[in-house]
Amino acid sequence: MANEIAKGKAEPGCAKVDPILVADNVLRQFGGLTAVDVKHVEIPRGQITALIGPNGAGKTTFFNLLTGFDKPNSGTWVFNGKQLAGVPSYKVARLGMVRTFQLTKALSLLTVMENMRLGSQNQKGENPLAAMFRSVWRKQEQLVTETANELLTRFKLDAKKDDFAASLSGGQRKLLEMARALMTKPTMIMLDEPMAGVNPALTQSLLDHIKDLKKEGMTVLFVEHDMHMVRHISDWVIVMAEGKIVAEGPPKEVMKNPAVIDAYLGAHHDSDLGAKKKAGK
Amino acid sequence: MEQILANALGELLTPMTAAYALAAIGLAMHFGFTGLLNFGQAAYMLVGAYAFAMSTLAGLGLVPAILISFAASIVLSFVLGIPTLRLRSDYLAIVTIAAAEILRFIVSTTGLNDVTGGPQGLSGFARDFYSINPFPAGEYGFWAWTMDEKGLWVRVVAWSLVIIAALFVSKMIRSPWGRVIKGIREDEDAVRSLGKNVYSYKMQSLIIGGMLGTLAGIVFVLPRAVQPGNFGTGLTFFIWTILLLGGAATVLGPIIGSMIFWVLLSLTDGLLSAGVDSGVITFITQNQIGGIRFMLVGIGLMLLVIFRPQGIFGNKKELYFNG
Amino acid sequence: MKPRRSNLLGRFTKWVGALSLVLVTTLGGSTALAIAPNPTQDITSQYAIQGTIRQGAANPVEGAVINVVGEGFEGSATTNARGKWEINVPNKGSYTVTLDLATLPEGAKLKPGFENVRTVEIDKVNTVVAIFPLVEIDDPNVTPPPTTNVVLSRIFAGLNFGILLAMAAIGLSLIYGTTGLSNFAHGEMVTIGALTMFTFNRVMGLDIILSALLATAIVTAFGYTQDAVLWRPLRKKRIGITQMMIVSIGLSIVIRYFLQLVYGGDTKVLSQGTTWNIFGVLMPAINVICAGISIIALLGFAWFLTRTRIGKATRAVSDNAALAASTGIDVERIVRIVWVVAAALTGLSGVFIGLYFQAAWDTGFSILLLLFAAVTLGGLGTAFGAAVGALIVGMFVELSTLVIPPDLKFAGALIVLILVLLFRPQGVLGRKQRIG
Known part of the structure; x- marks a missing residue:
C-alpha cells in the first residue's frame, strides 16, 4: 500500500506518487507559541487521508490555514497546481477544496433545503441585480433543488428537508454539513472531526458516506480522534504532534510507529490507539 | 379626548411614519436579514436629506437629485464598510454611530453655512416636488386624516415608496441572494466555506439597506426643512425601537412597527398633556412631557429586547439574535 | 457677576x-x-x-x-x-x-x-x-490672542481631558472585557457623578472633597445595583451580547431623560474660580488638582490590576472567561467586583468632568463616543489600552482645534477612530488575535 501512495519510504514529509496538495514551511504562531510548523507535506490524490494527533497538536489550525480561514506567519501550499497561500477562504472553496467544521455550522434558521441550495456554486440568483428577476434564476434553482434532493435522499435527510436546521440532531447536522459541502462539487473535501458527537447508530452510515466520496473520485482529508474510524476507512495517515508532522504511513504501520505512541502517550494518556497500546498508568 | 385620539390616529399615515418605516425596512435588511449592527441609520437619512436638498437648491431636477443622493449613500456605505465589515460585528456598531455623528457635526458647522446652511439647515428645496403635485387644491380625507393637496401628495408618494420598498426587500430576501444574506446572519464562516464572498455580500446588503435609509431621509424632509439636529443618535434609536417592535426579520414588521410607535407616542403625549392641563397629573409640567416619552421609548426598547426579541409579529422560530 | x-x-x-x-x-x-x-x-x-x-x-x-x-x-x-x-x-x-x-x-x-x-x-x-451678534475676532481694532502659548495650552488641555476620559474609558473597557457588553449606558454614570456632585456641592453646600467622595460613592453603588438588578439576571438568562447592547441603549435613554426630568435641561455650573499659571499657561487650579488625583487613581488601579490576586483574576477573565472559570476563578464574583471598580472610576471621572466642563443631563452621553473611540483605539477589552486610547483622544480633540473649527473637534477624534480601524484594527496596543 505504501508503495502505491508514497514514492519510496513512508516517513514524515515523504513525496507522493500523485499529490493533490503540497505544503511547504507552513508556520503559525500565537503570541510566542508555535501552533503549526509543517516543513513539508503532500496529500495523495483520490485517497482518504487521516490527520491524527493528540489534543493541541495543531490539526484544526493546520486545516484553517490550508483553507484560508487563518493566515500563517509564513509558508506556501499548492492545491491542484494552484498556489493557495494568501488566497481568501471563499476562493479556496471555489477552487474545489471544501471543508466542514469541528463544531458543526448548520445554518439553524434556514431550512435543510435552503442549507443545501446555498452550497451550489455559480448561482445566477446570487447576484443582487439578478435576484429580483425570478425568471433569470428559476430554471437553475430547479436544477439545484434536484441535486439537493438526490443528496438529501442519499444522506437520509429527505424527510427533514423543509424543517429548520435547528431542529436536527447533532449527527444529522454533521450529515447535513457534509451533504452541503458536496453541493459545491468539490475535488477535495476536508472533514474536521466528522464523527464527533455522532450517535453510534449513525456512525456506520457516516463511514460509508465517506468511502463513497472516494469512489466518486474525491480526495478526502479528515481530522479524527476515533482510531476505529481511522483504521477502517483511511488509506494513509499523517500524525501531528506539537505542530509538527511526526509520522506518516498506511494506517496499520503508523499505529506501530514509536513516534506515534510517544506523541499520544506523552501528551494525551487517554487516546485509544486501538492496538492495545494504552498507557499502563 | 376625541382630539387626542384623532391626533394619534392621524399619525398612522403621516409622511414621518412612512419615513421611519422606510428607514426601518433598510435596517431590517442590515440587521434582521444580514446581522449587521448598523447604529448609524441616521447617517443615511442625513445623506439623503442633504444631498437631495443641496442638489435641488443647486437647480437640478428631482430625478438627478435622487440619483445624486443614492450615489452619496453608496459612497457612505463603502466608507463605513471597508474598515469594518471584515472585523467583529461590534466594530461596525461603533463606527456607524460615530460616522453618523461626524456627518452631523460637519453639516452643522458654521464654516459650511453657504453649503449646508450650518446649524440653520436648508429649506425651500421641495418646490419642484410640490410643483408636480397632480392633486388640485382643496381639502381631502376625513376626521383624523384631513389634509390639504400638498399633504395628500406627499403621503401618496411616501407610502407608495414604502410599499415598493417592502415588495423589493421581500423579493430580494426570497431569492438565492437572500439565502446567502440570511446564511451570513447565521454563520458567516459556514457561508465562506461554501465559496461565497461574504465581505462582498455584506457590502451589498449595507448598500441596499443604506439606500432605503437615504430614501427615507428624502421622504422625511419633504414636508419640512432640513435640520441637522434631527439626525442625531436619537433618530437611529427610534428606528431600532420600531424595527424591534415589529420584528427585525420581517418585511411588514417595520411598517406596522412605525405605525404603532407613532400612534402610541402621540397618544401618551396627548394623554399626559391633557392630564397636566386638567390638574390630574401634578408631578410634571408640560415642559417635561417630552422627556417622559423618551423614557417610555427607552423602557419599551429594553422590555422588547429582553422579553420579546422577535418583535410583536416576528416568529419565535425566526429569532434573529445570535451571539 | x-x-x-x-x-x-x-x-x-x-x-x-x-x-x-x-x-x-x-x-x-x-x-x-x-x-x-x-x-x-x-x-x-x-x-x-x-x-x-x-x-x-x-x-x-x-x-x-x-x-x-x-x-x-x-x-x-x-x-x-x-x-x-x-x-x-x-x-x-x-x-x-x-x-x-x-x-x-x-x-x-x-x-x-x-x-x-x-x-x-x-x-x-x-x-x-435668538441672535446677539457681537464684534468679531477678525475686526482690526481687536487684538488677536498671542499664539506663543496656544500650542502649549492645547497640549495641557488635551492631557487634562485625556486623563479624565481615561478613568471612564477604563471602566467601559473593564466591563466589556469581562462581560462582552458594549455598555451604551456608561456615559450616564459619568453624568450621575457630575450631577450628584452639583447637588452635594452647590445645592447642599457641602465641602468639595466630601461632595466628590459622596458623588463617587453614589455612582459606585449605582454600578453595583445596575449589575445586580439588570445585567446579572440577563447573563443568567443567557441573553446574547447584541441584545444586551440594545438593552443598554434603552437604559441610557431612560436614565438620561430621568436626569433631565430631575435636573432640568440647563447646564449646572460647577467649576471653581482660582487659576494657576503653569509654564505661562493659565490653568484653573481645580483642573490641575483633578488631573493629579486622576493620575493617582489610575496608578492605584494599575497596581490593583497587576499586583493583586483579584486584579490578576480580572485579567484572566478578560482574556478567556471559560478558561478562567476552569481554573477555579469565580467569574461572577469577578464581574461583580469589576462593576464596582469600573463604576467608582467612572463616577470619579464624572465628578472631574463636571468640574472641567460643567454638568448637564447629557454630559456623559456627549462623551460616550469618545470613550468608545478610546477603548477601540487601545484595543477592545484591554484596560491599559483604553487609558492610552483616552490620552490620544483627549490630545487629539484639543490639538485639532488649532487647525479645525472647534465645533468639529469631536468629529476629528471620531475620524481618527475610523482610520485606525482601517490600518490597525486590533488597536494601538491590542494583539492581533483579539479581533477574531
Missing part, C-alpha cells in the same frame, strides 16, 4: 473682544453630542429657544448667561464650551430673551445697532433662535 470659566478655551476668550450669537431655526429640537445644554428632542415635541454666542467662528464664549421670560415662564441658560445655549419653554408664544452683559468676557461687546434684549415668537416652528 463674573463668568466662571472652566477650561482654557474659556480663558482665551478673554483676550478676544467679540461675541456673536448664531440663531438656529429648527422645526424640532437638536441632538448634540457636544457638551451642549440642548436636549435630544423629537421633531414633534417641545418648544425651545436657542443660540450660540461666539467671538468669531473660532472663539465661542462659555459661561454667558441668557434669561428668558414670557407666557408665565421664567428660565435661564449658560453657554457651554461651544458657546451654545438652549432653553425649553412650555408653550408657543412670545418671549423676552436677555443676554446678561456682565457675564461676557472682558472687552466683548455687541455689534453696533444690536440690543441685549430681544423678543422672539414661537409660532410655526418649535425652536427659534
Whole structure:
C-alpha cells in the first residue's frame, strides 16, 4: 500500500506518487507559541487521508490555514497546481477544496433545503441585480433543488428537508454539513472531526458516506480522534504532534510507529490507539 | 379626548411614519436579514436629506437629485464598510454611530453655512416636488386624516415608496441572494466555506439597506426643512425601537412597527398633556412631557429586547439574535 | 457677576473682544453630542429657544448667561464650551430673551445697532433662535490672542481631558472585557457623578472633597445595583451580547431623560474660580488638582490590576472567561467586583468632568463616543489600552482645534477612530488575535 501512495519510504514529509496538495514551511504562531510548523507535506490524490494527533497538536489550525480561514506567519501550499497561500477562504472553496467544521455550522434558521441550495456554486440568483428577476434564476434553482434532493435522499435527510436546521440532531447536522459541502462539487473535501458527537447508530452510515466520496473520485482529508474510524476507512495517515508532522504511513504501520505512541502517550494518556497500546498508568 | 385620539390616529399615515418605516425596512435588511449592527441609520437619512436638498437648491431636477443622493449613500456605505465589515460585528456598531455623528457635526458647522446652511439647515428645496403635485387644491380625507393637496401628495408618494420598498426587500430576501444574506446572519464562516464572498455580500446588503435609509431621509424632509439636529443618535434609536417592535426579520414588521410607535407616542403625549392641563397629573409640567416619552421609548426598547426579541409579529422560530 | 470659566478655551476668550450669537431655526429640537445644554428632542415635541454666542467662528464664549421670560415662564441658560445655549419653554408664544452683559468676557461687546434684549415668537416652528451678534475676532481694532502659548495650552488641555476620559474609558473597557457588553449606558454614570456632585456641592453646600467622595460613592453603588438588578439576571438568562447592547441603549435613554426630568435641561455650573499659571499657561487650579488625583487613581488601579490576586483574576477573565472559570476563578464574583471598580472610576471621572466642563443631563452621553473611540483605539477589552486610547483622544480633540473649527473637534477624534480601524484594527496596543 505504501508503495502505491508514497514514492519510496513512508516517513514524515515523504513525496507522493500523485499529490493533490503540497505544503511547504507552513508556520503559525500565537503570541510566542508555535501552533503549526509543517516543513513539508503532500496529500495523495483520490485517497482518504487521516490527520491524527493528540489534543493541541495543531490539526484544526493546520486545516484553517490550508483553507484560508487563518493566515500563517509564513509558508506556501499548492492545491491542484494552484498556489493557495494568501488566497481568501471563499476562493479556496471555489477552487474545489471544501471543508466542514469541528463544531458543526448548520445554518439553524434556514431550512435543510435552503442549507443545501446555498452550497451550489455559480448561482445566477446570487447576484443582487439578478435576484429580483425570478425568471433569470428559476430554471437553475430547479436544477439545484434536484441535486439537493438526490443528496438529501442519499444522506437520509429527505424527510427533514423543509424543517429548520435547528431542529436536527447533532449527527444529522454533521450529515447535513457534509451533504452541503458536496453541493459545491468539490475535488477535495476536508472533514474536521466528522464523527464527533455522532450517535453510534449513525456512525456506520457516516463511514460509508465517506468511502463513497472516494469512489466518486474525491480526495478526502479528515481530522479524527476515533482510531476505529481511522483504521477502517483511511488509506494513509499523517500524525501531528506539537505542530509538527511526526509520522506518516498506511494506517496499520503508523499505529506501530514509536513516534506515534510517544506523541499520544506523552501528551494525551487517554487516546485509544486501538492496538492495545494504552498507557499502563 | 376625541382630539387626542384623532391626533394619534392621524399619525398612522403621516409622511414621518412612512419615513421611519422606510428607514426601518433598510435596517431590517442590515440587521434582521444580514446581522449587521448598523447604529448609524441616521447617517443615511442625513445623506439623503442633504444631498437631495443641496442638489435641488443647486437647480437640478428631482430625478438627478435622487440619483445624486443614492450615489452619496453608496459612497457612505463603502466608507463605513471597508474598515469594518471584515472585523467583529461590534466594530461596525461603533463606527456607524460615530460616522453618523461626524456627518452631523460637519453639516452643522458654521464654516459650511453657504453649503449646508450650518446649524440653520436648508429649506425651500421641495418646490419642484410640490410643483408636480397632480392633486388640485382643496381639502381631502376625513376626521383624523384631513389634509390639504400638498399633504395628500406627499403621503401618496411616501407610502407608495414604502410599499415598493417592502415588495423589493421581500423579493430580494426570497431569492438565492437572500439565502446567502440570511446564511451570513447565521454563520458567516459556514457561508465562506461554501465559496461565497461574504465581505462582498455584506457590502451589498449595507448598500441596499443604506439606500432605503437615504430614501427615507428624502421622504422625511419633504414636508419640512432640513435640520441637522434631527439626525442625531436619537433618530437611529427610534428606528431600532420600531424595527424591534415589529420584528427585525420581517418585511411588514417595520411598517406596522412605525405605525404603532407613532400612534402610541402621540397618544401618551396627548394623554399626559391633557392630564397636566386638567390638574390630574401634578408631578410634571408640560415642559417635561417630552422627556417622559423618551423614557417610555427607552423602557419599551429594553422590555422588547429582553422579553420579546422577535418583535410583536416576528416568529419565535425566526429569532434573529445570535451571539 | 463674573463668568466662571472652566477650561482654557474659556480663558482665551478673554483676550478676544467679540461675541456673536448664531440663531438656529429648527422645526424640532437638536441632538448634540457636544457638551451642549440642548436636549435630544423629537421633531414633534417641545418648544425651545436657542443660540450660540461666539467671538468669531473660532472663539465661542462659555459661561454667558441668557434669561428668558414670557407666557408665565421664567428660565435661564449658560453657554457651554461651544458657546451654545438652549432653553425649553412650555408653550408657543412670545418671549423676552436677555443676554446678561456682565457675564461676557472682558472687552466683548455687541455689534453696533444690536440690543441685549430681544423678543422672539414661537409660532410655526418649535425652536427659534435668538441672535446677539457681537464684534468679531477678525475686526482690526481687536487684538488677536498671542499664539506663543496656544500650542502649549492645547497640549495641557488635551492631557487634562485625556486623563479624565481615561478613568471612564477604563471602566467601559473593564466591563466589556469581562462581560462582552458594549455598555451604551456608561456615559450616564459619568453624568450621575457630575450631577450628584452639583447637588452635594452647590445645592447642599457641602465641602468639595466630601461632595466628590459622596458623588463617587453614589455612582459606585449605582454600578453595583445596575449589575445586580439588570445585567446579572440577563447573563443568567443567557441573553446574547447584541441584545444586551440594545438593552443598554434603552437604559441610557431612560436614565438620561430621568436626569433631565430631575435636573432640568440647563447646564449646572460647577467649576471653581482660582487659576494657576503653569509654564505661562493659565490653568484653573481645580483642573490641575483633578488631573493629579486622576493620575493617582489610575496608578492605584494599575497596581490593583497587576499586583493583586483579584486584579490578576480580572485579567484572566478578560482574556478567556471559560478558561478562567476552569481554573477555579469565580467569574461572577469577578464581574461583580469589576462593576464596582469600573463604576467608582467612572463616577470619579464624572465628578472631574463636571468640574472641567460643567454638568448637564447629557454630559456623559456627549462623551460616550469618545470613550468608545478610546477603548477601540487601545484595543477592545484591554484596560491599559483604553487609558492610552483616552490620552490620544483627549490630545487629539484639543490639538485639532488649532487647525479645525472647534465645533468639529469631536468629529476629528471620531475620524481618527475610523482610520485606525482601517490600518490597525486590533488597536494601538491590542494583539492581533483579539479581533477574531
